[in-house]
Amino acid sequence: MQVKPLIAALLICTAALAGCQQEHTPDAAQQPAVSPPTNPPPAAGNDAVRLNLPALPIIRNAVFSLTPTFNGQRDPQIMSQVCGLVRGELTQGQVNTFLGQRSIDPAKLPKTGNPLSLLVNGDKTSQTIACAAYLATSVMLAPDANEYMKSVAVTEKAPAGKAKPGAKPEAKPSTVQQLDTKALSLVLPVKLAVARANADIFALIASQLQREPGLTLGEYRNQAMQLFTRLAPVYLQRVKAQMPNGVRFDVVRLGGGALVFRGSDGSFFDFDGTNLRLMQSDVLWFGEGRLMGQEYPLSVAYFDASVQPLLVPAKH
Template sequence: MNPQLPLSLGLILALALTGCREQPAAASPSAQARWLEVPALPIVQGAVINLVDMQAPHKNPKVMAQLCALAKGDIQQEHANAFIKQQGGDALAIPQQGHLFSLLVNGDRKTQFSACAAYVANSVLSPLNLAELVAPHPVSEPGDKGKNPVPPPSQIDHAKLLASLPNRLAIAQANAELFALIATELQHRPGLTFGQYRQLSIEMFIQLAPDYLQRVKEHTPASSTEFKILNLDNQNFTFIGSNQTLFSYDYSGLRLQQNGIIWLGDGKLLGKDYFLKVAYLPEKAKQLSRIPTP
């Protein structure tokens, strides 16, 4: 669908509520002079990655697919219970926390949404797992007597890869929007520490998790959109879309371009730099001014 669709109701309300926030106490000019201006993107992005590790450290694709379907209402609890049984478990014996299947049975909708959303967002913030895209090997002919057959070389299932590109693009576009929204709110709270900004980012992402998943759905490109893979290896994954988009992931992270504008990456969100005023070692920083000039 068109990425210019209106924001979902939750995001609109969140934007409106930013004007109703509690105003932080003004810091002294001397304290403000010691704040560091730090790009917001790595802080927000790192917070989402941390949230995945907190709520879904196993990152099991099959379990997360069930969890996302359950959170969004695509399946009912009995379907999740049947899945657990297929995996050799018993839904009635699963503890509420600490088990691979806990989020599938504990009814904690808020955490189900946030774990799913963080997992989805993180799926384009990590290197492409080529092992998941390897085509199944054909049955090899037996070799010479006494020798093990040599397996054929692994090949990427390009049909499967191409089918995944619309979803990857939609996720990256939704990431850019939500990260920019969080960064905007964080800018209204200057003088916090790295840890405080990271925790706030986590809490804001959790609050907006259902809206984020809806935006991913709304960003799904039209079926007529064509994609072309430019590079695919362990160091770089790049593709372009006929909707004027470029998606690239390498050692430096994700970079998304929309109509030639950096939509996410290189420290930018929606084509703009977002900086936070961070209180770095605030107590120690006061002592620096006491060091005499040589």
């Protein structure tokens, strides 16, 4: 069986990595490499009105903005090449051959300014960030049915009553989609490992964001982007570390954009077509604003100072 492109892209980062449309904005997504700031952003004014907001959606949006898109779409085949370069599984020559198969001349691609630059510029930092962001967001989107379905050729016999007298019923070839249980057995452990790595790294980022209370939503998002870019190699290593071993999986729901399954290790992966919830031993590990059972509230400068006088009762 030929391993599907997205499965390959996911599995690429579960091996040794020591060397290494929904909520994102396309312009930001085309620039996956973000240089770490030399100084932290200034905090919002002390007079700003703050609200406590969960860190998870802020971090999630930041990681989506780091995910590359190609012609406005995610491309599993291209990202399998990027992740292959990160791991050292693919050579530049092999990637150039892949581009040629798409009628793209690698010599004419710019080193920067084009999403495909990731495939030719040799920038391991940008490639690592792109690969990590792509994997992290892969479990927060509806799964591609091509990951676990296969096309099977079947032959249907025409009804005997419609055949001419003395003639054999005409056989009509057709293709149907069937569940590929072998491919699914590869997908589920990786989905679980990626979701667990998300919980680990997102919680680490959230704990750091809490150290700087009073920033605006935009400032927290930028901080989260910077932290994820620096932690990208650690994230890929974390995916490998979180790969389940000897775990039996039972699929609860599959289809219609949903993927729900439970593992014999107490895990419960629930993507309902819109949102991801990961339970671990009856604790909400990821989802609904929580990470590893905690909400990680951030004190966000949500309203400017002009709102402050409106909150004070009028004197009579």
